[in-house]
Amino acid sequence: MSDHAAHVPPENIAPRRILRYLPPKPSLFSGIYGLVLASAMVAALDAAGEKANPGPDALWVLLTALASAAAHGYSHVIAQRASGEGAAAANRLRLVLAEWPLVAAVLPTVGMLLAAVAGWWTEATAVDAALLFNTVALFSWGTRAARTAGYGWLPACRAGGMDMLIGLMIIIANALIK
Structure with a gap:
């Protein structure tokens, strides 16, 4: 048996050339969390019967993402403290700033709401577009996360489909509540 046979990865493991271009796992986690949050x-800010106000709604989405990212990062700091590892202040700041993908994931939604402020479309259309975009992005990020974990394409697409179900549940809940 040749040495080459020992270096062939199993079929369900993504080749290294693919993994090199995928974001790290914590970024994927924060990004998916940000999409669900957005x-x-x-969906919650677009209340039926209320006057459309996409500017403040965009601000609320952004501020909520910033607060969530800070809280999530700070929870890592607290967990590190509780484990007795105690970190330097610079490391604590890095833990909080590492949550930037959560904030980045809400920016398309904020942009769509700001497009409604500019009059390019109504707030209801912006909400629908954001919900659709985020649902498709959940599938994409879920698939990429599974590929990063080493899953083959079919299992990765199934995982992405499960993530996409979260977005679909939000869309269905939004339609039923209104």
């Missing part, structure tokens, strides 16, 4: 926020 979807839930934009």
Whole structure:
């Protein structure tokens, strides 16, 4: 048997050339969390019978993402303290700033709401577009997360589909509540 056979990865493991271009796992986690947060926020802010106000709604989505990212990062700091590892202040700041993908994930939703402020479309259209975009993005990020974990394409797409179900549940809940 040749040495080459020992270096062939199993079929369900993504080749290294693919993994090199995928974001790290914590970024994927924060990004998926941010997409779910943005979807839930934009659905909740678009109340039926209320006057459309996409500017403040965009601000609320952004501020909620910033607060969530800070809280999540700070929870890492607290967990590190509780484990007795005690970190330097610079490391604590890095833990909080590492949550930037959560904030980045809400920016398309904020942009769509700001497009409604500019009059390019109505707030209701912006909400629908954001919910659709976020649902498709959940599938994409879920698939990428599974590929990063080493899953083959079919299992990765199934995982992405499960993530996409979260977005679909928000869309269905939004339609039923209104």
